[in-house]
Amino acid sequence: MGYTSFLTLMREDAKYSHRKYMAKVLRESPGLLILDEGHNPRSTKSRLRKVLMKVETDQRILLSGTLFQNNFCEYFNTLSLARPMFIKEVLKTLDPKFKRKKKGAQKARHLLESRARKFFLDNIASKINSDEAEEKMQGLNMLRNMTNGFIDVYEGTASDTLPGLQIYTILMNPTDIQHQILVELHKIMEKCPGYPLEVELLITLASIHPSLINSSLCVKKFYSMEELMELERLRYDCKKGSKVMFVLNLVYRVVKNEKVLIFCHNIAPIKLFLELFENIFRWQQGKEVLVLTGELELFERGRVMDKFEELGGSSRVLLASITACAEGISLTAASRVILLDSEWNPSKTKQAIARAFRPGQQKMVYVYQLLATGTVEEDKYRRTAWKEWVSRMIFSEEFVTQIEYLTGR
Structure with missing residues (x-):
């Protein structure tokens, strides 16, 4: 039960x-x-x-x-x-x-x-x-x-037969407007008692594109209507968001030969990228670009995945929320995986990667973890790296220092 x-x-x-x-x-x-x-x-x-x-x-x-x-x-x-x-x-x-x-x-x-x-x-x-x-x-x-007497560890052997996995953690300098907003939000966070999750959400959204903070109801506590209207005017200006520019440039370069899987925790960035793909590449939702979120019924999620996996199909990009991609979801058609935001729990990131890097994959899988420099996203990354190190040390006979683990040596 x-x-x-x-x-x-x-x-x-x-x-x-x-x-x-x-x-x-x-x-x-x-x-x-x-x-x-x-x-x-x-x-x-x-x-x-x-x-x-x-x-x-x-x-x-x-x-x-x-x-x-x-x-x-x-x-x-x-x-x-x-x-x-x-x-x-x-x-x-x-x-x-x-x-x-x-x-x-x-x-x-x-x-x-x-x-x-x-x-x-x-x-x-x-x-x-x-x-x-x-x-x-x-x-x-x-x-x-x-x-040792009651824990058994099974690492699995499926990855040995796969073409390979390369993971890149990319620290991105924010644009001028992003930098201004992120500095303001971190100052607000320092003054808040406890750990303000709503401010963390705004930082996560702003690190993707400054206009996305408009999607959160709590933003009105910190910004005036005039400031928010000014940010809304920047919504389709790709150059105002460093992560947006990275995604569009990568998709433009690989989309002829590869499919791209883009993960995000929040719905607002998914909607923004959907609009940008429609405006810039003239793609249509349901054809070249697909969306997979927790709002969809299970049958509809299966239909979206089948369409994305279809050989010779028109779909090129799948925008997905991590919560929608639970265990059992296989998306081996994608050889490029982009993680737009960071995660406190390393298992969530591993599960997202495992959606593409799994039995059935026939291409090298490239994963890009995008982090905004000088923000709480870097703190999240360090924390998750520490958790991964501890987990590895607990279940492995090999000892490596945290520095070696973080640098990959």
Whole structure:
């Protein structure tokens, strides 16, 4: 069953006896618990994770393509969800005061888990996050020794038979008007309490083209109507957006022989590029340029993908939102992939690339990750690179420094 259905059936405040009985069955009867995409319930406050932890079986299989998501706190939560015994194993290894008595075993699970999490973060995560290579290695070895017995890694062999993959991270200087807007937005971000997601959204949009900030409702908090109207007049001026110029130039050069897949998180840039392709190349939506977003029904998404994959078809470019391209979507006709914006979660970027670089691809795949210099996009890239490094170190016997990983040496 899906996680939502499971969470609903496990409600402890159910009014009806049959619902309470079903919750009791699900909690006490399973001999084996299998969790697909098992990294999802990873937050300490997750209701789903709390309910899953109550299932009374230690026989569990957790499946995940991206086991390490954001930080070591979530990683500990994922490990203890997959192996409830891991909590006591951490305490047994790291807590000198831990007593292996029957009475101690009856202590509330959440208290034991909280204590184990603290020891895990203080003794292992802190070492791996250290600037000293020797200390990093010590932390990684401690972690591997504790997890080798119940983690299996399958790298896959499909990529060995593919023509190849080249990924380019391109730092782009913004145009003058972009630079002005981005500097203003970063100043606003510095003054905001916490982390203002709405300002981050405006930075993401402005780094593609300055007129795109008009698509966000929150922009009226920071700009006057006169300023926004002036930016709207620049909408079809390609030279005002560095990423727009890059995309149009690349498409112009390769479109005769190759198909291009363009990914973006937001709908507004997709609509802008659709208009630009229609105005500049005289392409029509549904023919030369296709659009794939989460708004489309599943049947319609399949029709769009089939048209893009059609041999000898007229389609040249597919504009897609990352959320619409879930697992199972194959777009091997595209040999050029453009990522317009950055992502905090590296798994999203890997999944986007995997839409084209997968069994069936017959050409070299070129990926272009576009980042605006001097913006939060660079911070996102560094953070995702760190997550990728940690993930690689956790599951690999080879040790490389973060600098080597970032530079590709």
